[in-house]
Amino acid sequence: MAEDLKGKIQTVLGCMDPSQLGRTLTHEHLWIDASPLGVPTCPPFLPNLNSLPFNMDNLGFIRQFPYSHTPNLTLHGEEQHVMEELKFYRQHGGSSMVECTTVGISNNIGMLKTMAEKTGVNIIAGAGYYVDSSLPSEVHSATQEQLVSTMVQDVTQGPAGTGIRCGVIGEIGTSWPITATEKKVLVATAAAQTQLGCPVIIHPGRNRAAPAEVIRILAEAGGDIGRTVMSHLDRSIYDKGELSEFAALGSYLEWDLFGIEVSYYQQVSDVDMPSDAQRIQMVKHVLEEGYEDRVVIAHDIHTKHRLMHYGGHGYSHILLNVVPMMLARGVSQEQTNIMNGSNTDTDPDNLYGNPYDHLYAYDYGDLFDDFYSTLGQEEDGTDTQPQDRPASLSFRAALGVVYVLIIVICGVGNLVFLVVIGRYKKARTKTNLLIANLAFSDFVVAVLCVPFSLDYYVIHDRAWRYGGEMCAVVNYVKTVSLHVSTNALVVIGVDRYITIVRPRWRRVGKTGAMLVSAGVWLLSILIAVPSAKFSLVRPNLRRHHQGYSFCGVVWNARHLTVYKGYYGSMLAFQFVLPVVVMAVCSLPVIWKVFHRELPGILTDAIREKVQRSKRKTLRLVLILALFVLCWAPYYVYAALRDFHHVLTLTDLNTNIFYAVEAAAMGNSVINTCVYVAFNKNVTNFVRMLAKDCRGLHQTTESNTQQIMLPSDGEEEEYDNITLLSYIGRSESFRQIFDRCQETTL
Numbered sequence: 001m002a003e004d005l006k007g008k009i010q011t012v013l014g015c016m017d018p019s020q021l022g023r024t025l026t027h028e029h030l031w032i033d034a035s036p037l038g039v040p041t042c043p044p045f046l047p048n049l050n051s052l053p054f055n056m057d058n059l060g061f062i063r064q065f066p067y068s069h070t071p072n073l074t075l076h077g078e079e080q081h082v083m084e085e086l087k088f089y090r091q092h093g094g095s096s097m098v099e100c101t102t103v104g105i106s107n108n109i110g111m112l113k114t115m116a117e118k119t120g121v122n123i124i125a126g127a128g129y130y131v132d133s134s135l136p137s138e139v140h141s142a143t144q145e146q147l148v149s150t151m152v153q154d155v156t157q158g159p160a161g162t163g164i165r166c167g168v169i170g171e172i173g174t175s176w177p178i179t180a181t182e183k184k185v186l187v188a189t190a191a192a193q194t195q196l197g198c199p200v201i202i203h204p205g206r207n208r209a210a211p212a213e214v215i216r217i218l219a220e221a222g223g224d225i226g227r228t229v230m231s232h233l234d235r236s237i238y239d240k241g242e243l244s245e246f247a248a249l250g251s252y253l254e255w256d257l258f259g260i261e262v263s264y265y266q267q268v269s270d271v272d273m274p275s276d277a278q279r280i281q282m283v284k285h286v287l288e289e290g291y292e293d294r295v296v297i298a299h300d301i302h303t304k305h306r307l308m309h310y311g312g313h314g315y316s317h318i319l320l321n322v323v324p325m326m327l328a329r330g331v332s333q334e335q336t337n338i339m340n341g342s343n344t345d346t347d348p349d350n351l352y353g354n355p356y357d358h359l360y361a362y363d364y365g366d367l368f369d370d371f372y373s374t375l376g377q378e379e380d381g382t383d384t385q386p387q388d389r390p391a392s393l394s395f396r397a398a399l400g401v402v403y404v405l406i407i408v409i410c411g412v413g414n415l416v417f418l419v420v421i422g423r424y425k426k427a428r429t430k431t432n433l434l435i436a437n438l439a440f441s442d443f444v445v446a447v448l449c450v451p452f453s454l455d456y457y458v459i460h461d462r463a464w465r466y467g468g469e470m471c472a473v474v475n476y477v478k479t480v481s482l483h484v485s486t487n488a489l490v491v492i493g494v495d496r497y498i499t500i501v502r503p504r505w506r507r508v509g510k511t512g513a514m515l516v517s518a519g520v521w522l523l524s525i526l527i528a529v530p531s532a533k534f535s536l537v538r539p540n541l542r543r544h545h546q547g548y549s550f551c552g553v554v555w556n557a558r559h560l561t562v563y564k565g566y567y568g569s570m571l572a573f574q575f576v577l578p579v580v581v582m583a584v585c586s587l588p589v590i591w592k593v594f595h596r597e598l599p600g601i602l603t604d605a606i607r608e609k610v611q612r613s614k615r616k617t618l619r620l621v622l623i624l625a626l627f628v629l630c631w632a633p634y635y636v637y638a639a640l641r642d643f644h645h646v647l648t649l650t651d652l653n654t655n656i657f658y659a660v661e662a663a664a665m666g667n668s669v670i671n672t673c674v675y676v677a678f679n680k681n682v683t684n685f686v687r688m689l690a691k692d693c694r695g696l697h698q699t700t701e702s703n704t705q706q707i708m709l710p711s712d713g714e715e716e717e718y719d720n721i722t723l724l725s726y727i728g729r730s731e732s733f734r735q736i737f738d739r740c741q742e743t744t745l
């Protein structure tokens with residue numbers, strides 16, 4: 001950011017303190033040639049509208065068809081009337097104005113300086129470029145770097161050697177679809193904003209997908225969306241749900257056509273231009289959703305007929321008419337103050353300051369992928385219109401194989417394990433109860449979440465077809481399961497440590513295991529809440545033409561600190577700490593199991609138990625190593641994304657994210673194999689279950705005795721080995737029995 005601008009408002013008369021800003025209109029024109037907005041086709045009953053004089057006889061027609069009356073499209077020559085209005089605005093409490101006329105609609109910063117000097121209104125001028133069709137050929141042929149340099153110069157030195165400096169970039173014009181030149185300008189805007197730290201004001205194309213598409217391009221180019229104003233929402237987004245989704249992207253939300261009360265909208269004739277009352281309803285909607293410091297309002301006067309001199313509402317309409325109407329509709333005085341810029345506590349930060357270095361965040365979802373993948377560039381680097389780039393077929397096939405494996409192995413394996421635990425009381429050892437947490441969470445993910453992922457990522461290549469609630473459920477369950485798996489593994493590791501290394505410590509029994517399990521679930525359910533709260537479904541910007549939807553977890557840029565705190569804590573407490581705890585618990589277990597010297601005669605039974613203990617220990621080590629291997633890429637990826645910004649937005653492409661996510665989810669397959677499929681204790685029960693099912697075997701609790709370890713045998717193994725060994729040495733049975741009681745209770 002330019003140092004001398006930091007924390008300042010730069011008007012055409014120089015820098016001022018934000019406390020001097022006062023009531024501010026954030027999108028106006030005082031000197032403009034709006035002929036690029038002209039609509040040459042006149043209504044059939046008025047073919048000569050264009051040549052009619054501007055008088056009371058014709059005012060009604062001009063108000064109805066303002067863009068077909070060429071003289072109406074310019075404020076040139078109206079400077080006296082405009083200045084009268086600026087004085088009127090000041091008399092009624094107005095103080096500042098952002099003048100958004102850029103190259104293409106005849107910007108004139110010298111004129112703005114004169115107006116500011118003569119009226120006392122603080123005028124902040126905009127740098128940059130209007131829509132493609134209005135631009136001179138030099139802009140089309142300019143390189144991106146040249147555009148950046150011009151915009152930076154306009155803010156730091158002033159346009160064309162005037163020495164009168166712009167204070168914002170915008171309005172930056174875009175059409176729909178966005179043209180190659182407009183994309184070049186947007187990318188240059190983001191680069192200039194990065195150097196300057198100043199606000200950017202966007203004129204989106206006239207399409208509901210246009211605002212978000214511009215945000216995507218700016219964000220991908222490193223722009224600061226938290227300091228970007230999306231103008232003309234009045235005629236861009238009409239649906240409250242879509243508005244909420246757009247608001248979540250984090251830009252300022254601007255309704256700037258206040259005063260236009262004709263519902264016929266010449267620019268897009270099948271769209272109804274809202275009335276002020278309807279604008280207020282939309283504003284109220286986002287205020288109710290908590291975006292009160294994100295809403296700005298203005299008139300965007302760019303035609304004569306809206307000036308008071310021509311019978312229009314003028315620049316004071318908001319102050320005189322809209323604010324009272326808002327108050328009457330339940331908007332608070334404080335909220336109107338913020339919208340009008342008179343809340344000086346928020347203004348400095350709203351207009352200038354350190355740019356956020358990060359826009360969106362997501363957890364298990366794929367926001368970056370869907371919002372930030374490389375668009376508009378062909379292999380040879382040439383610009384194209386945004387279009388979808390599906391993930392490669394081979395990658396999706398590989399991903400599909402992983403998902404199917406998860407569904408089959410985790411779905412079947414864990415279900416069988418849970419049935420065994422449910423059916424055979426003797427199978428409910430303490431260790432098995434702890435494993436049941438893993439099994440249940442992995443089972444739910446396998447049958448509930450992974451089929452949706454298969455449909456979303458693989459079959460329909462990121463088209464979510466199941467609505468917002470289901471998106472939230474799937475994201476939430478996946479996240480809960482992740483935390484349950486991690487925490488259950490830690491508990492199992494700690495339990496094994498106590499069993500083997502600290503046999504004299506008071507250990508928990510089955511009831512204790514159930515209580516610990518309840519704690520694991522409660523903790524996981526709570527810490528996963530943000531993944532449900534911030535889940536949303538929105539049109540997939542890469543595929544808006546086909547009505548595809550994105551499902552992911554999106555945090556608002558305004559919650560950046562909380563976001564970083566949350567994901568930082570998850571990294572620390574759900575990955576690093578568990579790995580450390582599991583490692584610290586495993587090392588002494590390995591040492592003890594592999595180095596213990598057993599006294600007395602080693603019978604075959606003892607040897608078998610020792611072997612079993614070693615196998616179990618190796619299993620624990622394997623689980624830990626594979627946990628780290630599977631989850632480390634996911635967390636490293638997230639850390640690079642969130643904290644170091646090593647990954648550029650275009651690096652965050654489909655394949656990397658889906659690969660690390662699939663590896664992380666694949667960990668549940670390993671858990672299922674190690675704890676369920678390859679666990680002799682469990683497979684013995686499964687065999688019995690199979691016989692039961694075929695009616696060959698009538699299970700009784702007594703005959704389960706044959707195939708299982710003694711009750712809680714897992715926990716007792718060390719002592720059992722020791723016990724047998726002691727018996728082999730013919731020591732006092734009573735003494736041994738006492739010790740056994742002591743250590744197993």
Ligand SMILES: CC(=O)NCCS(=O)(=O)O
Pocket residue numbers: 034037203232235257267300302
């Ligand atoms: C000056 C300007 O572009 N105003 C916006 C007019 S529009 O009808 O909302 O596009």
